[in-house]
Amino acid sequence: MPAFGEQTSAAEVLRPHAEDAFAAELAALAARDDRPRPARWKLSPWAVATYLLGGTLPDGTVITPKYVGPRRLVEVAVTTLATDRALLLLGVPGTAKTWVSEHLAAAVSGDSTLLVQGTAGTPEEAIRYGWDYAQLLAHGPSRDALVPSPVMRAMTEGTTVRVEELTRIPADVQDTLITILSEKTLPIPELGQEVQAVRGFNLIATANDRDRGVNDLSSALRRRFNTVVLPLPASPEAEVDIVTRRVDQIGRSLDLPSAPDGTDEIRRVVTVFRELRDGLTSDGRTKVKSPSGTLSTAEAISVVTGGLALSAHFGDGVLRAGDVAAGVLGAVVRDPGTDRVVWQEYLETVVRERDGWQDFYRACREVSA
Known part of the structure; x- marks a missing residue:
């Protein structure tokens, strides 16, 4: 058994991340994808949609479907991520919102692990940043003492970050996303600095429409998203x-x-x-x-x-x-x-x-x- 912190192969992991479980399919798509790719995307929008919906490549490679549902919904979701608009996947429980968000992040950025899990106790630091208190006490506020959130990391790396169960997060914490999504900037007032998102950054949020009234999104925040409603299977x-x-x-x-x-x-x-x-x-x-x-x-x-x-x-x-x-x-x-x-x-x-x-x-x- 590997020691704590050692690398474990995908075959030994109980549930590999999407980019590991389907690495061969992603590699096959990338090798044969000659369409334009947005900045820092691993695949073109067409290839991302093919990865999710499945298909057969010209060389006979079979891409298994990750989502069974209307093609147009997937195309709208992928196209949204290619713009400067964030994506909100909305639906009743069990409509594969988390599954779709993970596979979108894997196909677009090759990394689905930048994740904020929304709960009633999610703090503002989970979306903005925290502090290494040992460094903070020893040297005061500095970039070395700052602990970036997954959102901050995605902004600096130009990748996709996921926020699960957005409506479970307290409303005042939700609203920390407004400046990030509208200005593509994360202020750090303690240092008099800011982090500006680089090209390729975007955010996918999921929300359960049965949770309306728990922590409804403010109109200001909702306007920052393009919403795609994932339906229950049609038949x-x-x-x-x-x-x-x-x-x-x-x-x-x-x-x-x-x-x-x-x-x-x-x-x-x-x-x-x-x-x-x-x-x-x-x-x-x-x-x-x-x-x-x-x-x-x-x-x-x-x-x-x-x-x-x-x-x-x-x-x-x-x-x-x-x-x-x-x-x-x-x-x-x-x-x-x-x-x-x-x-x-x-x-x-x-x-x-x-x-x-x-x-x-x-x-x-x-x-x-």
């Missing part, structure tokens, strides 16, 4: 494809065997989640109550991955209804009072009557008892 087939791809990627990283004939169970999980969040069965005939949770695609991926681990370690390696039932119950019943009633009603009125779902019904009844 069951698209969602099944997304879940299947991500479960396969996660399973390989965890050394889990691929689940033969697992598509049927994935389709069931996706169907249950879509019907409960839409409040309507897939045939449009029966209205159902929706639980308090979001039942997003990300949660479906988690349920199926957990089921795959169960089947690998405690079953016969084949993904079955009993492997996903407990995960479905845990995702649906967030509020033990109201959600359990919603789930029991859906189970008895929809799942029980559905042809070919008796094994799923029995497995869900068993874990729900």
